[in-house]
Amino acid sequence: MPRTLRAAAILAAFIAGALIPACSNQEDAPTALQPTTTPSSTPTTPPTPPNPTAPTTAASPPTPEQEVSAAYLRAADAMARAFTTSDPDDPDLAETQTSPALDDLRKVLLDRQTDGQVLTYPGGTPPAQVILTVELTSESEAILGVCIVDNAQLVDRSTGDVLDDDVVSRHHEVHMVRAEGTWLIRENRLTSLTDGPTGCGS
Numbered sequence: 001m002p003r004t005l006r007a008a009a010i011l012a013a014f015i016a017g018a019l020i021p022a023c024s025n026q027e028d029a030p031t032a033l034q035p036t037t038t039p040s041s042t043p044t045t046p047p048t049p050p051n052p053t054a055p056t057t058a059a060s061p062p063t064p065e066q067e068v069s070a071a072y073l074r075a076a077d078a079m080a081r082a083f084t085t086s087d088p089d090d091p092d093l094a095e096t097q098t099s100p101a102l103d104d105l106r107k108v109l110l111d112r113q114t115d116g117q118v119l120t121y122p123g124g125t126p127p128a129q130v131i132l133t134v135e136l137t138s139e140s141e142a143i144l145g146v147c148i149v150d151n152a153q154l155v156d157r158s159t160g161d162v163l164d165d166d167v168v169s170r171h172h173e174v175h176m177v178r179a180e181g182t183w184l185i186r187e188n189r190l191t192s193l194t195d196g197p198t199g200c201g202s
Contacts, residue, residue, distance in 0.1 A: 065134040068142045068176055071096070071183035073129060079105065080126035083119040083152070086112040097185040098177065104188070117163065119152040127151055130200045140178040147171050147200035169199025 062070070075096035082090040088109040093102060112118065121127070133145035147169060154164040175187035193199075 064136055064139075064142075068134055068136070068144065068183050069131050072131065072144055072146070072174060072176065072185065075185050076129050077126070080119075080121070082109060083112070084121075086110075086118050086157075088113065095182075098179065099186075101185045101188045116157045118155055118157050120155050122151055122153065125151070128200075142176045142178075142183070144174040144176065145171070146174050149197045149200055151197070166195070167197050169194045169197060171199070 078090070078092035078096045082088075082093055082105075086109050088106040090109075093105060097105060128149040128151075130147040130149070131144055132147055133143075135143045137143060148171075150168050150170055153162050155162055170190060171192040173187075173189045173191050174185055175189075176183050177186045178184075
């Protein structure tokens with residue numbers, strides 16, 4: 001509850017004025033000249049023009065490697081969301097992947113859907129993605145070395161029982177292709193798997 005400040009202040013201002021009586025005389029007393037106050041004219045300072053804006057330097061366009069990495073991370077986010085519902089028809093998947101990777105992923109999601117299983121992430125945080133290498137093999141093809149700290153929990157949707165909560169580190173070789181100006185995952189190969197969260201060098 002906000003505090004109420006209570007204060008009483010009495011302000012007294014005393015103005016003392018001295019009355020000087022005028023002398024009544026038959027002769028008119030000379031009239032004192034009242035000083036004339038001339039308003040001082042303060043020189044007007046012209047307004048200071050605004051400082052010219054320094055020319056902004058346009059941000060450098062992303063490198064092809066940065067574009068590939070950003071596209072992969074978008075695809076990883078789409079996969080993580082799709083696995084929380086086991087929806088093989090999630091539209092984001094087709095926007096970030098192409099066959100055969102898209103077909104393989106949809107099959108896994110369909111199997112999970114049939115079994116009534118979904119993934120959940122502790123604290124709502126999906127697996128950490130560590131991009132280790134990016135190699136452009138042509139203007140439209142690239143290979144990424146990726147390590148994933150997989151903290152996902154496999155859960156029975158109907159009961160909420162956790163079926164698998166082991167944390168593992170997975171290394172993948174991801175092949176990406178540029179189609180119509182967008183980088184898509186074409187192949188996603190698991191190359192190694194180790195127990196625990198430290199397999200990615202953290």
